[in-house]
Amino acid sequence: MVIEITLQYFDGCPNWEILDRRLAGLLDSRSDVRVTRQLVETPEDAVRLGFHGSPTVLVDGVDPFADEHAPVGLACRVFSTPAGLGGSPTVEQLREAISGRALTGDA
Numbered sequence: 001m002v003i004e005i006t007l008q009y010f011d012g013c014p015n016w017e018i019l020d021r022r023l024a025g026l027l028d029s030r031s032d033v034r035v036t037r038q039l040v041e042t043p044e045d046a047v048r049l050g051f052h053g054s055p056t057v058l059v060d061g062v063d064p065f066a067d068e069h070a071p072v073g074l075a076c077r078v079f080s081t082p083a084g085l086g087g088s089p090t091v092e093q094l095r096e097a098i099s100g101r102a103l104t105g106d107a
Helices: 015-027 043-049 091-104
Strands: 003-009 033-039 056-059 079-081 084-086
Touching (some): 015 033, 015 091, 056 091
Parallel strands (some): 003 033
Antiparallel strands (some): 003 056, 079 084
């Protein structure tokens, strides 16, 4: 079973590249995970995709860091991390999100 990860972002957000590097390092030796990048270019795209800001990571189509109160649109996103708010989840948070999907069989 392959886990599908989609990294959604818009040009101009500096944090998507940080998240991309963290994913690359975390998943370097895993053949059971496929990562795709999805550029969100317009406000209409954001609405169509339900895009809650950049970066967004979807694990098998589900946003494990979803905030139901976050607006849809082309904006930078922040995440709660152990060190406070950050522009990307930590490597450990990403690991837990990916492992949680694989372990629950929701993939």
